Amino acid sequence: MMAKVTKITKTILTDVIRKRPANSFKGTYGKIALIGGSRNFGGAIIMASLAAVYSGAGLVTTITDPSNQTSLHDWLPEAMFVDWDQFEQAEPIIKAADVVVIGPGLGTDNHAFDILTKVFGLAHKDQKLVIDGSALTLLASNNLSLPKDSTNILTPHQMEWQRVSGIKIADQTPDTNQAAVQKLNAITVVKSHRTQVYADGQIFENTGGTPAQATGGMGDTLAGMVGGFVAQFSDTPKAVLAAVYSHSAIADKLAEKQYVVLPHQISESLPKFMHKHQAE
Ligand SMILES: NC(=O)C1=CN([C@@H]2O[C@H](COP(=O)(O)OP(=O)(O)OC[C@H]3O[C@@H](n4cnc5c(N)ncnc54)[C@H](OP(=O)(O)O)[C@@H]3O)[C@@H](O)[C@H]2O)[C@@H](O)CC1
Ligand SMILES: Nc1ncnc2c1ncn2[C@@H]1O[C@H](COP(=O)(O)OP(=O)(O)O)[C@@H](O)[C@H]1O
Ligand SMILES: [Mg+2]
Helix, strand or coil: CCCCEEEECCHHHHHHCECCCCCCCHHHHCEEEEECCCCCCHHHHHHHHHHHHHCCCCEEEEEECHHHHHHHHHHCCCCEEEECCCHHHHHHHHHHCCEEEECCCCCCCHHHHHHHHHHHHHCCCCCEEEECHHHHHHHHHCCCCCCCCCEEEECCEHHHHHHHHCCCHHHCCHHHHHHHHHHHCCEEEEECCCCEEEECCEEEEECCCCHHHCCCCHHHHHHHHHHHHHHHCCCHHHHHHHHHHHHHHHHHHHHCCCCCCCHHHHHHHHHHHHHHCCEC
16 A cells, blocks of 8 residues: 655645734643763754744753763753752643653663653653654663653654664565554654654655755754744644754755754754745
């Protein structure tokens, strides 16, 4: 059987991105907790946090290794910081979050695994959980089940998807991927030079993207954007599609004049890009 694949085009932007109502406040645009950033991978959670704030999330907390606090605030004074070793401080923030993004730079040691299982244990029906990077690798290597009540969104690159689904990269096709996604109960973004999104039994393919994006941190940035979009826009599958499309559309535009596009430049372009593509 050949599965039907629908292209993601520019119309997704005005479909999803709305002019902000005057009568609103930061709480209207979602509380996000981003969890990751070991001592060596601090940049990953900083890039994800930057993407969440610049895509318009109302209130952002970064839960990370304490060694990242100063650089996080240097890049992003808008984010609150919580030391991931003080879990009693992190727990109420994770519970209250509308969206939790876990995995960028999380690492795969026992400490990381402990945090991941705690976050899965706290997930609830009013929460969206974006699972990226090391969290996907841990999910696969420990055969964890995804939380049942939250809306789960996975953002694997092809090797992470191989680990999670068991499908070798060469065998990853819309049909094989779709069958694996149906067992997982998660919206799944399989990232590549032409990223595909599996949501609600449908398959979508991105139409943008450039090799100028092939640099570390580009996926961490997408994870933060997905978090920021699903925090603000109520149709979750469409918000994921709009985040995927925006990430590559901004990169394509910058790549007209740049050899390489840096992840933080995508985040910094988001406020103007979203302004331009908002609908009444
Ligand atoms: N500044 C920071 O702090 C940064 C921190 N980061 C954090 O590091 C953690 C580990 O994440 P990771 O993706 O770097 O490593 P891993 O999970 O081992 O996968 C790589 C393996 O898969 C293979 N591969 C095959 N196809 C592929 C594809 N399409 N896309 C990608 N890889 C593909 C690939 O093949 P190779 O390149 O060797 O040919 C290699 O063997 C994670 O938490 C992440 O958030 C990074 O974001 C960087 C910036
Ligand atoms: N050649 C390419 N064309 C289009 N997009 C690309 C290309 N190479 C990488 N990307 C994009 O960059 C991101 C890479 O994600 P990932 O491998 O998780 O990066 P990292 O973990 O280093 O942040 C994905 O969104 C992918 O679609
Ligand atoms: Mg990644």
